Amino acid sequence: MESVRIALVQMQSFVGKTHENLAKIKKHVQEAKKKGVQIICFPELAAQGYTRKRAKELAEISTGYCGTYLSNLSKEYDIQIIAGLIEKSENDKPYITQLIIDQGKINKYRKTHIGESEELYFTPGNELPVFASTLATIGVQICFDCHFPEVSTVQAIKGAEIIFAPHASPTMVKDRKEIWLKYLRARAYDNGVYVAACNLIGQNGDGSDFIGGTLVIDPKGNIIGEDFNGEEAMLIVDLPKEKINILRQNERKTMRNSFYLKSRRPEIYKELTD
Template sequence: MKIAIVQTKPVINEIENNMRTIISFIDEAKEQEAQLICFPEMAFNGYNFDNLEWQVNQQKKYLNLLQGKAKIDNMTIVIGGIEKVTDRYYLAQYIIDDSIRSYNKIHIGSKESRFVAAGEEIKVFTKKELTFGIMMCYDTHFPELCTYMALSGADLILAPSAVPNDPSKRIEAWKKYLVARAYDNRVYIAANNLIFYQGGGGMICYNPSGDMIDCNSSNNEDMLIFEVEKQNYSKTSMKQRNFILDRKPEVYKKYNL
C-alpha cells in the first residue's frame, strides 16, 4: 500500500486557506495512488492555542468535507487539529474515511499542558489490510507506545509532529531514536513535521529492518510517498526475528514496567 506523508505551513486563523493546501496534497496523493495520507500535528490551524472553541467549531465543517472526499477518493486522511470532549480540549489526529475517529496525544509538553489535556488511550486503526498507530511528536520518546501498537498488530506507526527546529536538526534527532522504534518492533515508522513561520519541517520514514526509506530535510511544503508491504519477521534467525515474541512481561511487572 502506498502511504503519503506531508509537511505543510498553515496560516493561523485561516483554516479555509489552509484547506486549499490540504485538498491539493490529497489530490496529488490520489494521482500517485496513495491510499493513506498523513498531515502534521495541528495542520488545520497551525501551532496555536488561542480561541480553541473557535478552532473546534471551524474544524467541524471541514472534517465533514474531508470525509466526503475520503469516500470519493477511497483514501484515509490523517490530520492534526483540536478535539473537544465534554469540557476538555485535546491535541488530536483525526482519522477520516468511512467514519471520523481520533487519537489524542498522550504525552504533552509543558506549554501545551496549560491549554489541553493529555490523552489516555493508545489506539490502532485499520485501512483495508493495513493496521497502523499514531504517536504525536513528544509521544515518540516513549517506547511503550510503539511496542503496544506492535503487539496490537500495527504494521505502520505514523509520527506527526509540530517542532520549530531547523528541519535538518529534526531529521538528525529522529535518526537517534525512530530507527530503534522501527527495528525493535518490526514496524514501518513515518514522521512528518509542521512548518512554522521560522523553522519546522522535515520528514523521514523507516522500514521494519530499521533501514531509512527516504527523508526530506527541506522547509518547503512537500510530500513524501513510500510503500508499506506485509513482512514476515517470525523466523528464528536474528536477522528475521520478531523481537516482541520474546518479551518477558512477567519479569517487567516486578519493576512496574
Template sequence: MKDLRISLVSCTAAVGHIDENIEKLVYWTHCARDAGAQVVCFPELSLIGYSLDAESVRIPTEIDGHIRNTLQHLADQSEMTVLAGWLEGCAREKRSISHLVAVPRGKMGHYRKTHLAPPERTLYCAGNDVPVFRLASATIGIQLCYDAHFPELSSIMSANGMDILFVPHASPHGSGQEKLESWRRHLVARAYDNAIFVLACNLSGSNDTGLHFPGVALAIDPSGHVIGTMMTETGAMLTVDLKASVLENIRSHPMRHFFPNRRPELYENHSAHTVIDLRETEHPISSP
C-alpha cells in the same frame, strides 16, 4: 499487511486559518492520489495550526462537525485514507490535540495526544486511550510529536497488531537537518524494536504567530533502515512504498523479531523489583 503506497506531507498551517488549511489539505491529497498513494498523512494540527497561545485555541465546538464532514468527503472523493490534525473538545474546558483518520466510506477514528510537552500542558488536555486502527491493508497507530519519546506507547500498539506507526509533528525546534538527526535516533529505535514501519512528517514554514517549523519527513522500515527522507521550507510530499514482504521477512525470523519474546510480567509489576545498593558502606569489610 498488504503492499501500500503512502504519502507524507510537510506543509504550512497558519493558526486559525481553517479554510486556507483545508484548501492545502485538498490540494496535497489530490497530489498524493495522482502519485498512486492509498494513504496520505499530514502533520500535527495541520487543519488549525500549532499554537501555544490560549486565545488561538479557542474555537467553537460547532465547527467539529464541519471538519469531520469535510475530511470524510475528501476521503470518499479521493478514494484515499486521510490522516489530519485537529483540536477536539474533551470532558474539560480544554481541547485535545487530535489526529483524525478518515477512511473512504468507513468510520472515522481519532487519536488524542497522550503525552503533552511541558509548554502544552496549561492549554490542552491529554488523551487516555492508546488505539490502533484497522484498515483494509494494514493496522496503523498514531503518535503525535512528543508522544514518540515514550517507548511504552509503541509496545502497547504493537501488542494490538500495529504494522505502521505514523508520527505527525508540529515541532518548531532546530533546523531540518537537526530534526532528521533526532528522528534517526529515537524513531529508528521504535521501528527496529517493534518490527514496524515508522513514518513521520513535520509542519513547515511560519504559523503566522511567531513560530517557524523545519519541514521534514522520514520513512523507516522494520529493520530500522531509512527508506525515504525529505526537507522543505514551504511544502512538499514524500511518497514511499511499504512492502508486506519486508515486514513478513522480519516477523518470521526467530532472531530478528524481538517483540514476541518480551516478558510483560516483568515490566508491568514494578513493585516486584528491588533496588540493591552496592555502594561502599561506612565500615567496609576488611580483607583477611
C-alpha cells in the same frame, strides 16, 4: 499487511485560517491520488494551525466542519487521510487529535503525552488505539508521544504495522533529522514496524516557526524515504508487505527476522510499570 503507497506532507498551516489550510490539504490529496497513494498523513494540528493560546477558541468536535470536510475528501478520492485537529473536550482544554479517516469513517487518536508548554492549554488523551483496514493496521503518535518507548510497544503488540508520527516541531530544534534518527529508528527496529513521520513547516502567523521534515523508516531501522529540503512538499514512499509479514507470520528462517515482541516476559517488567 498489504503493500501500500503512503504520502507524508510537510505543510505550512496558518493559525485560524482553517478554510485555506483545508484547501491546501485537498490539493495534496488530489495530487496523491493521481500518484496512486492509498494513505496520506498531514502534520499535528494541520487543519486549524498549531496554537496554544487560541486552541480553545478554534477547537471543534471531531465530526464538525473540519472532520466532515476531510471525511468527504476521503470518500471522494478513496484515500485514507490522517490529519491533525484541535478537538473540543469536556472541559476548557481541548485535545490535540489526529483524525484517521478511512472511506469517510472518522476515527481519532488523542495525544497522550503533552509537553510542559502545552499543559495549560490541552487535555491529554488516555488511550492507545490501533486502526485496522484492508491495507494495514496503523498506530498514531503525535510529536512528544514518540519519546516514550512504551507507546510503540503497546501499539505493535496490538497489531500496528505502520506507526504514523505527525509533528509540530519548531525551528529551535535545529536538525530535525538527526534528532528523529536517535529514537524513531529504535521505535521501528525494536517493535518491527514501519515508522512514518512528518512535520509542520514555516511560520504559522501566530509567532511560531516550524522546521519541517519527512522521514520513513522500515521495520529493520533503515531509512527508505526522506525530505529535509526546508520546503513545503509531499514525500511518497512504497511500503512492501514482505518486510512486515516475514516478521509477523512466523516465516523467518534466521534470527535476523525475529519479531522481538513475541519473546517479551512482561511478568518480570511489572515493577517498572506500576
